[in-house]
Amino acid sequence: MASSTVETSDRVKLHARVFKPADLVPPASPPRASALAPPSPRSAAAARPPALAGRVDGVGRVPLRGHSADSMRLNAINMDIDGRLKEPTGTVYEDDKSHIEAVPSSENEGGELNKSNVPISTKGEKLEQSDKATVREDNGGSRSQNGPKEKIWEMEDQLIMAKAYLRFAPPGSNSHLVRELKLRIKESERVLGQASKDSDLSRSALQKMRAMGSTLSKAHRAYPDCPSMASKLRAMTYSTEEQLRAQQSEASYLMQVNARTLPKGLHCLSMQLTSEYFSLESKEMEFPNRDRVRQPHLYHYAIFSDNVLACAVVVSSTVSASKEPDKVVFHVVTDSLNFPAMKMWFLLNSPHPAAIQIESLENFQQWLPSNFSSAFRQSGVKDPRFTSPLNHLRFYLPEIFPYLSKILLLDHDVVVQRDLSELWKMDMKGKVIGVVETCREGESLNRLKSFLNFSDPTIQDSFNAKSCIWAFGMNIFDLNEWRRRGLTTSYHNWLQAGKRRQLWKVGSLPLGQMVFYNRTMALDRRWHVLGLGHDTNLERYEIERAAVIHYDGNMKPWLEISIPKYRGYWNKFVNYDNPFLQQCNIHK
Template structure:
């Protein structure tokens, strides 16, 4: 009994301890869950408050959630840059320079804008002298590789009002004008304006005993307007005969204006009106520009759906890998080899399909699509389940190559020039350049058996047979490209650093490039590119912009200029191109923000892109891709 009693006490103690421990565990779990719920409510609130405050800050502050840099210059702005990853991860950079001569190329494109301001760059110095760059990081950090970092160029006198909308807010301004909708609250806004005027005059009128009748009329009109506006947000919400009330209010305000009063109070009210109106206008403009940038840089839900559906389908099917039977064609130097860097299924498909449909001998065409691991299987299934006449298509996962860490796509580089220093208002023009990225400089190592290739950007449409490119005699040149002589390297000297270069050299463009890989290997240009990148980084240049600078310099004096009729650039940002002359070019390059696979694409150019897309494909229908 005694032993059993002891054992019973022991068991009771153990049970109590276990129960206590269990309760503690559950208490800890409940506290953790409550903490997560609290954080899930707090974080969005903090983000929204921070987002709102960011837009009310000055332009030199953190107006957008990204890094910000500031540089200035006496009498004129010399240079700035930008970098961003757009919706297709295309890196975009900007440089602002001194006045340039009129365009000497034949592309027919006139630059007119830059993108929404996120960074502010000013250069302190004087023309022709080295510039000291002072970089100040904003409190917010780049939270995603796809966040846009753009540039606002401030005029030399610091007056923001002189900066045109296109320069401050970029292609958003062009898009807004193109798709401007009729206001549904114009009368409401007019009523609010008159209400504010009445409130401004009322305190002064109320102090004058001889104006008692006018004071009562003002008070009555103010009350009527407040009652109407408390229930109305659009013109449709307003009561009938609102025009009569407006006329009555305006007549009363006119009488109040004719009364001699102390102007201090009225002046104070009007200054408040001006400040509030400017504040609100700037806030909404910046907010709209930010949302526009977010729209063009974020992968649309439909394209994400397409990639995921194709990836899942790839692992559900046991289809025969057609690439195995085409191995010999992939390494045959006698065929026409095209290389495309892309993570966009639709874009690369249109580039390939348009090339094949215009080719005289499609059986000679071989396409190598270099993509990342995330899109690799989706790409493989798409190109194996769709036919492109007799062309062979190879999809390569660039991450499988040990010397490459990740996929980087062609970079876009914008150059904004001040064209008139001495006029009261500044005038700018913007030119777009697209260049090779880091990944392009592994081409000789990836395609070891080939001596010549043609590199296409995925945002191009081909309108003619390209076989003539394979008959070009480029001599000792390496890169057959379209030159952009509106921008010369000498105008970018502050941007390019202390590396020697020919100042009269024109900038060249990616999009359509004939590459002599044999000559490339002979000159070891890949190593030259990496050496320039390293040197630029040692000079304190930002790493994001190093690739574009190095690309401009790597092929110096090694560019074979293609005929002007080969490529037309600018269909992703220039509204003013003649749609009839567009059809005369062999290749259309949709460089810019307004890519044709986005709803924000320029409508009159989208049709030229859409006709090469099989919109009846089941996967496209299921994901509602470009309905």
């Protein structure tokens, strides 16, 4: 499935193009910039509105940067123009008269959040506070990441032209020009299959590019019908764009299916651990250090998860990063189905010197609402990631831990890289939850208007549409302040209001924005870096200086569709030599 996934970072506005005779003259040797040569990355970057994801780059080039060997590339030319390739309709523009409208950014009015700068502790020192938010530069696609690609793009254009000329030859023709075109096409495809940027091109590859230019000059002299060529290229563009849309739709669907499905290896692991658990004697089922579970002066972490291996990584990374691991206490809550496996794993792999407690969701039924398992389900939503009771258990933290005053909640798709004890020591100034905001100054993305239905009068009266969104995944809670403000009751009220009319998007995050509105304290972004489960453009230094990294998104690190360059941060906390992992064929 990964091979069919098409990157959409290079986005340009498609214009049908009027070809002039000069446009169809390929570069001579040495090559000059032809009319089909792509714009420079700088100008192209300025002309890529986000709304046109998946459009065709330039005249006939599909933006498959980074996937030069993709089997879908340029196959549209093999389709017959007559009857099978449909030329797109629309206005035809000259190149020098095409315009791309700039999309203005929404004015940033800030959020309603009270920011507090809290230093992040490392093993031996405190990091200095940054006065400015780290903003990742977008230099127009992959140029800054992978180097310039002008020659790669020129070769792709040559390949398109060569295949188009080949279609002009009479059926069954085996002339010298046809044989030469086929040879040049094969050579170019081989080069493009091995190179992703200009620096990958060898001297022989550049010689092949010049040879292709010479062959195209011959073809132009043999087939000088420019209008027919222009029509054929437009038809190729249209057909390839249709294929691209179909591939993107299929890739998106398959990725969603993959993200919802438990891998076979993890299912095997749960079964093996469950079987082992029920073979234990009752006295062997207890953890050491049980007396520390209720001591409020220790550093308490809550993890709600049904994924054994993911939970193991969170626990292992937290202990490894802690300066005082003997003061760390983990409270892991899972469902009844995964409770034996979860408990067996930590009985066999103790987080010593930290203490750990494993609880089943069913142990809290006496004070949870009778309809808890179905109360937050929305009509038409079947994704278990949005309907899992474990995701909504976070709104009952004061009831689950009545003996604690502070607790830190970690999602099971995070890795802890720095000591987090400073979070317990900070003054929360009457706020309930410490968060990292996901919006950027001057940007309109990740604002409350994207999550709530502001056409509803109740929402309009209660919230500011331009307030900044913050993230779950790593949050410190003042449970005493939560109890004093009665926020669990507020959660119930919003939940009931949402049953009568659509007030928010699916999931627990919009509810969190509502329940804790104006009750949040913004933390430095280095405490919690998000995007490792969906964003391939995160900077390495930004990841490695973070206290907690979060694989939010569909590409979780335990799935085959995970982003390879981020997988190592997670893998180093998994002991792949563990006999249970070996038995279930779980490898890097």
